[in-house]
Amino acid sequence: MVALVRSLLCCFLFVSLAVQASDWPQWRGPNRDAKSDEKLASQDWAANPPKHLWTVSGFGNGYASVSVADGVLYTLGNLDGSQHVVAASAEDGSVIWKQQVTDANPRHDFEGSRCTPSIDGDNLYVISSDGAIACLKRKDGKIVWRRAFSEWGGKMMSGWGFSESPLVDGDRVLCTPGGPDATVVCLNKKTGKDVWACKGVFEGGGGKDGAGYSSIVKCEAAGIPQYVQLTGRGLIGIRAKDGEQLWSYNKVANGVANIPTPIIDGNFVFASTSYKQGTCFLELKKNRNKIDVEEKYFLDATTFNNHHGGMVLHNGHIYAGHQQNEGFPTCIDMASGKVVWGGKLRGAGSGSAAIVFVDGHLIFRYQNGTVALIEATPDEYRLKGSFKPDYQERESWAHPVVVNGKLYLREQDKLMCYQVGP
Secondary structure, three states: OHHHHHHHHHHHHHHHHHHHHOOEOOOOOOOOOOEEOOOOOOOOOOOOOOEEEEEEEOOOEEOOOOEEEOOEEEEEEEEOOEEEEEEEEOOOOOEEEEEEOOOOOOOHHHOOEOOOOEEEOOEEEEEEOOOEEEEEEOOOOOEEEEEEHHHHOOOEOOOOOOOOOOEEEOOEEEEOOOEOOEOEEEEEOOOOOEEEEEOOOOOOOOOOOOEOOOOOEEEOHHHOOEEEEEEOOEEEEEEOOOOOEEEEEOOOOOOOOOOOOOEEEOOEEEEEEOOOOEEEEEEEEEEOOEEEEEEEEEEEOOOOOOOOOOEEEEOOEEEEEEOOOOOEEEEEEOOOOOEEEOOOOOOOOOOOEEEEEEOOEEEEEEOOOOEEEEEOOOOOOOEEEEEOOOOOOOOOOOOOEEEOOEEEEEEOOEEEEEEOOO
């Protein structure tokens, strides 16, 4: 009997962990690296394309992606003249609740949501495009607390709305108001009260003051727990325990929009921006209580630049769409900066490409709506098929998400679901 109970308990724990592992609780997944642990039902989409399950409406205008946990998905959209958080069934897309998080906002610049909600226990954290962070109850959308970025003199580097997805770390939640004395702030996640604020200081004339369009990632380079963010003025590293700036790097910043989330690999940082800028590969080295930044290489914009579709690191290689508004599929050896394949290679679709990694492959979602499967190998470019989605409107910028065998594609007011797993 004891053995049976232990066996059942082990099975229960295994199933629980499997369900938990398949959730997509925040921007770019569990580890903010755009990598899913799912398996594909078919690795040949030319012969066996994903099956369309459903398309539903009611999510509002915007480019926000989705987060998913416990069978519920969350996103943001503009509805009835203001921005709302929307909770829906991950099974059939039926809306469970909607919660307004902004006042009526007539500014065209802010039209359309951009934040992927961050799920943490019973709560949900979001950043509205007019510049505010809010904590909501997952059950019914009730607002627990809200802080406007104007409290810190919040500012964007350019005229579009705030596009960050908040980072929850332990008992904290972090965001980037871009204020003169508060480039990044750390808050108590339960109360919203300040823990610390970091004033970013940069050497060099690249970029513009204010927040960029990127999201914060965690890092333990040189043995120091820290947060790395791409701001209007470039990259910054902030010590986690007290908010002290450890380092900065300005050269990668452009003056229009610094967007892609940086890639962290041990003591190394890989970051890219578009708008005629380029890509850097940095090594962070401890120097007493500070960190020295060594530039290993810099690739000019003609060699590689990622617009806003994001990048994936797999087995020492960076995979991404290259070139502003192009999304040319490209593979780069991260250590050397050598373009292994791609560069000027036209993909299955057109426009910038948002990507996600799953089962040794990359799902490219192009701006024109085309969705393609590409093998993540440095050997050569291998397109494994593509398809046109059920619905396409404006720019298909929302990043694709794969959870529990399903591919979710947000398209303005609509959400599409495809079966890609067994």
